[in-house]
Amino acid sequence: xxxxxxxxxxxxxxxxxxxxxxxxxxxxxxxxxxxxxxxxxxxxxxxxxxxxxxxxxxxxxxxxxxxxxxxxxxxxxxxxxxxxxxxxxxxxxxxxxxxxxxxxxxxxxxxxxxxxxxxxxxxxxxxxxxxxxxxxxxxxxxxxxxxxxxxxxxxxxxxxxxxxxxxxxxxxxxxxxxxxxxxxxxxxxxxxxxxxxxxxxxxxxxxxxxxxxxxxxxxxxxxxxxxxxxxxxxxxxxxxxxxxxxxxxxxxxxxxxxxxxxxxxxxxxxxxxxxxxxxxxxxxxxxxxxxxxxxxxxxxxxxxxxxxxxxxxxxxxxxxxxxxxxxxxxxxxxxxxxxxxxxxxxxxxxxxxxxxxxxxxxxxxxxxxxxxxxxxxxxxxxxxxxxxxxxxxxxxxxxxxxxxxxxxxxxxxxxxxxxxxxxxxxxxxxxxxxxxxxxxxxxxxxxxx
Amino acid sequence: xxxxxxxxxxxxxxxxxxxxxxxxxxxxxxxxxxxxxxxxxxxxxxxxxxxxxxxxxxxxxxxxxxxxxxxxxxxxxxxxxxxxxxxxxxxxxxxxxxxxxxxxxxxxxxxxxxxxxxxxxxxxxxxxxxxxxxxxxxxxxxxxxxxxxxxxxxxxxxxxxxxxxxxxxxxxxxxxxxxxxxxxxxxxxxxxxxxxxxxxxxxxxxxxxxxxxxxxxxxxxxxxxxxxxxxxxxxxxxxxxxxxxxxxxxxxxxxxxxxxxxxxxxxxxxxxxxxxxxxxxxxxxxxxxxxxxxxxxxxxxxxxxxxxxxxxxxxxxxxxxxxxxxxxxxxxxxxxxxxxxxxxxxxxxxxxxxxxxxxxxxxxxxxxxxxxxxxxxxxxxxxxxxxxxxxxxxxxxxxxxxxxxxxxxxxxxxxxxxxxxxxxxxxxxxxxxx
Numbered sequence: 070x071x072x073x074x075x076x077x078x079x080x081x082x083x084x085x086x087x088x089x090x091x092x093x094x095x096x097x098x099x100x101x102x103x104x105x106x107x108x109x110x111x112x113x114x115x116x117x118x119x120x121x122x123x124x125x126x127x128x129x130x131x132x133x134x135x136x137x138x139x140x141x142x143x144x145x146x147x148x149x150x151x152x153x154x155x156x157x158x159x160x161x162x163x164x165x166x167x168x169x170x171x172x173x174x175x176x177x178x179x180x181x182x183x184x185x186x187x188x189x190x191x192x193x194x195x196x197x198x199x200x201x202x203x204x205x206x207x208x209x210x211x212x213x214x215x216x217x218x219x220x221x222x223x224x225x226x227x228x229x230x231x232x233x234x235x236x237x238x239x240x241x242x243x244x245x246x247x248x249x250x251x252x253x254x255x256x257x258x259x260x261x262x263x264x265x266x267x268x269x270x271x272x273x274x275x276x277x278x279x280x281x282x283x284x285x286x287x288x289x290x291x292x293x294x295x296x297x298x299x300x301x302x303x304x305x306x307x308x309x310x311x312x313x314x315x316x317x318x319x320x321x322x323x324x325x326x327x328x329x330x331x332x333x334x335x336x337x338x339x340x341x342x343x344x345x346x347x348x349x350x351x352x353x354x355x356x357x358x359x360x361x362x363x364x365x366x367x368x369x370x371x372x373x374x375x376x377x378x379x380x381x382x383x384x385x386x387x388x389x390x391x392x393x394x395x396x397x398x399x400x401x402x403x404x405x406x407x408x409x410x411x412x413x414x415x416x417x418x419x420x421x422x423x424x425x426x427x428x429x430x431x432x433x434x435x436x437x438x439x440x441x442x443x444x445x446x447x448x449x450x451x452x453x454x455x456x457x458x459x460x461x462x463x464x465x466x467x468x469x470x471x472x473x474x475x476x477x478x479x480x481x482x483x484x485x486x487x488x489x490x491x492x493x494x495x496x497x498x499x500x501x502x503x504x505x506x507x508x509x510x511x512x513x514x515x516x517x518x
Numbered sequence: 519x520x521x522x523x524x525x526x527x528x529x530x531x532x533x534x535x536x537x538x539x540x541x542x543x544x545x546x547x548x549x550x551x552x553x554x555x556x557x558x559x560x561x562x563x564x565x566x567x568x569x570x571x572x573x574x575x576x577x578x579x580x581x582x583x584x585x586x587x588x589x590x591x592x593x594x595x596x597x598x599x600x601x602x603x604x605x606x607x608x609x610x611x612x613x614x615x616x617x618x619x620x621x622x623x624x625x626x627x628x629x630x631x632x633x634x635x636x637x638x639x640x641x642x643x644x645x646x647x648x649x650x651x652x653x654x655x656x657x658x659x660x661x662x663x664x665x666x667x668x669x670x671x672x673x674x675x676x677x678x679x680x681x682x683x684x685x686x687x688x689x690x691x692x693x694x695x696x697x698x699x700x701x702x703x704x705x706x707x708x709x710x711x712x713x714x715x716x717x718x719x720x721x722x723x724x725x726x727x728x729x730x731x732x733x734x735x736x737x738x739x740x741x742x743x744x745x746x747x748x749x750x751x752x753x754x755x756x757x758x759x760x761x762x763x764x765x766x767x768x769x770x771x772x773x774x775x776x777x778x779x780x781x782x783x784x785x786x787x788x789x790x791x792x793x794x795x796x797x798x799x800x801x802x803x804x805x806x807x808x809x810x811x812x813x814x815x816x817x818x819x820x821x822x823x824x825x826x827x828x829x830x831x832x833x834x835x836x837x838x839x840x841x842x843x844x845x846x847x848x849x850x851x852x853x854x855x856x857x858x859x860x861x862x863x864x865x866x867x868x869x870x871x872x873x874x875x876x877x878x879x880x881x882x883x884x885x886x887x888x889x890x891x892x893x894x895x896x897x898x899x900x901x902x903x904x905x906x907x908x909x910x911x912x913x914x915x916x917x918x919x920x921x922x923x924x925x926x927x928x929x930x931x932x933x934x935x936x937x938x939x940x941x942x943x944x945x946x947x948x949x950x951x952x
Contacts, residue, residue, distance in 0.1 A: 148809075148813050149813045149869070150809070150812060150813070151808075151809060151811075151869060151872035151873065152697050152869070153699070154805075154806040155701045155703075156701055156806075159806075161805050161806040161876070162804035162805060162806030162807035162808075163807060164806065165806070168809065267582050268585060269583075269585055270585050271585050337768065337769065338767050338768050339768065362803070363799070363803020366796075366802070366804055367804070367807075369796045369800070370796040370800045373793065373794075373796035374592040374796055374797070375592060376581070376591040376593060376595070377591075377592030377593050377797075377820050377823075377824040380580075380581060380598060380810070380814065380817045380819075380820040380821075381808070381810020381811055381813070381814050381816075381818070381820070381821065382581075383579050383580065383581040383817075384813075384814035384816055385809065385810040385817055387810065387813050388808075388809050388811070388813055388814060388817055390809075391808070391809040391810070392807060392810065395804055395807045428579070428581065428582065431582060432581070435585065435591065438591055
């Protein structure tokens with residue numbers, strides 16, 4: 070029974086929250102030969118020989134023990150609730166009635182095995198980079214000359230966000246696209262997230278993750294590829310561009326660092342700069358209101374005290390869910406009221422359950438701490454955008470937390486090859502609008518092929 | 519979905535009135551009728567609640583160890599596990615329950631909300647009535663050690679003429695006070711309720727004391743300036759002048775021309791605002807996110823324990839008390855590990871983690887900025903507080919400063935850590951108002 074045994078004196082077993090003794094490898098099927106023999110050879114391509122034995126790419130399969138799922142359900146059923154919020158809306162945080170309803174479903178009809186099966190139907194792998202085991206999905210298109218793209222999730226997201234874009238990107242003709250616009254997709258989990266291992270030391274900031282991603286693409290045998298990212302995926306993809314990773318042709322980002330210095334100063338309490346266009350002024354006002362509304366308190370808290378935040382989010386499913394749902398990207402989410410709207414209730418619970426089963430709420434928060442000194446992810450200077458000379462493509466989704474005007478984007482990125490503001494979608498763009506998102510990537514990268 | 523079955527009423531035994539004790543004066547036996555009634559209160563936590571708490575602590579699902587060797591990412595895993603082991607085994611809630619039940623406790627409905635308070639009358643007739651307000655993550659547990667020194671000074675080497683009658687309430691949404699169901703219960707409404715409370719108890723002249731959020735309530739009371747309020751004392755003064763506050767907000771270096779102690783305070787405040795206020799921002803904007811603190815005892819304890827920066831102020835003494843050694847030179851003083859768990863357990867048993875956080879959401883002024891108080895005010899500066907208020911700033915913020923003193927020892931939880939020194943401060947501070 071866990072409790073007095075520190076789960077973390079060793080690399081913990083993935084998906085085995087309640088059995089610290091269980092070795093992580095027992096979760097993983099290393100029966101590569103068995104998988105190949107099943108005739109799914111096209112899903113598991115031969116990789117170049119590793120440069121060193123430790124660089125090997127190992128097939129991965131998620132197998133969560135049933136007692137981990139039972140334990141989750143038991144804890145949900147025993148949730149001890151606070152009283153109802155005193156405000157009439159979600160301005161104080163996730164509303165009690167909504168969260169209780171979600172937890173009721175989560176502990177009842179919700180089925181993790183469906184998500185597990187979806188993941189296991191995809192080619193998943195593990196490889197050790199810079200001391201950390203990195204989990205990734207790798208799907209090659211059947212079309213020749215497909216452009217490889219590495220797609221990076223953020224917080225509180227995961228690879229679950231990207232599942233619906235895999236087929237549109239690798240199989241475009243089934244989605245109204247052209248074969249010439251096909252992609253191979255590589256979808257890793259950040260260190261400390263999902264099935265990737267948790268770093269035991271410090272230093273895993275976006276720059277280091279970017280170098281690991283470059284190494285990953287090299288190991289996969291790609292010598293020309295592109296990178297895509299929203300949320301943390303944006304600074305990481307941008308770091309790859311800044312580092313001019315070998316083989317990287319360009320990046321696409323959907324939460325770009327574009328706030329110019331004089332506006333950053335205004336946001337910090339200085340005067341609003343004169344000469345702003347109407348559009349620019351609207352964005353400045355929106356950012357100020359967002360700050361006043363407390364939309365970034367979670368960011369500050371995770372940056373300062375990730376370990377403190379982690380205890381409640383690791384021990385309480387309601388605590389974890391509420392913390393995830395505090396992200397402003399969920400501000401318009403209707404808790405699955407419309408079953409046609411993505412992400413569905415199941416989608417979001419798949420994501421939250423992944424955090425729960427892998428015990429990564431705390432390790433995920435550490436990325437904010439690592440980013441600490443660098444500060445805001447939307448300020449151009451903080452993200453050193455002036456150092457990027459590789460092509461940059463941007464799509465602005467209107468309901469995201471920040472909608473940069475094109476004028477700022479052009480100032481921030483000297484090689485802006487694509488800028489497009491679409492008419493729908495928000496922070497979790499790929500999750501909410503998979504077809505539109507995929508169409509954007511096709512258009513954005515067409516000129517780089 | 520099982521509702522939280524531990525409603526406050528179920529944990530209270532609202533039994534028969536306590537037998538009149540020498541500590542409870544005649545005014546009490548003439549308790550008002552109807553909705554102004556002052557009802558005796560007795561704590562009786564069901565055994566089942568304590569068993570549940572222990573069970574949950576023992577079943578804690580732990581995060582991985584922090585990748586740093588200090589508290590720079592939050593309360594360390596080893597510290598929490600050590601505390602949890604004790605909390606789930608040898609720690610005994612019944613001890614503090616008995617201590618509280620040995621004191622006269624009451625509830626009364628004010629402005630639609632039940633307010634719980636301890637009321638101890640001194641045997642000395644000319645005692646000065648004083649209402650003492652706790653903060654976060656504190657509670658009435660912080661004040662237990664100052665009750666006898668203040669109400670019964672001659673037993674502590676002090677003078678009968680410095681005695682106090684004490685009223686120690688719990689803030690709305692804290693301890694055994696009710697939880698507001700609508701918005702609006704901030705410092706001002708609380709201050710108003712405190713004045714009503716003192717008058718309902720029959721006091722026509724009284725003083726007010728507060729630290730942390732309690733200091734905000736004192737400021738609000740001072741601004742309301744009811745004629746009955748003689749003055750306030752705070753160990754958490756709001757003193758930052760407007761121009762200095764602006765410079766701090768802009769991230770500027772210390773403005774030129776500051777005196778040495780003003781510059782030191784400025785530097786302390788820079789660190790405080792840049793590194794140690796994340797929890798307050800979170801609680802002040804999204805208190806209803808903290809579901810984990812109601813559902814996980816360790817989650818709750820870690821959040822309360824951390825209070826910004828474990829090694830740094832203001833949580834330093836709590837860290838020292840829990841670890842049993844002075845950490846980074848911050849002595850725990852009289853504060854013990856049991857004291858700390860008494861406080862945390864009170865939050866747990868009353869399910870007030872989230873309701874307590876809402877007070878921050880309702881707080882619309884900075885506790886650090888110049889309080890702008892015009893009634894008599896006394897200030898004690900404790901060396902371990904998050905910043906040491908310079909006299910120059912204090913005099914501008916508290917226009918009738920009747921007492922200002924730098925105390926030798928003690929930090930943010932002044933009464934809890936240094937009850938003797940704290941009590942001496944209050945005697946000296948209020949002497950001129952009697």
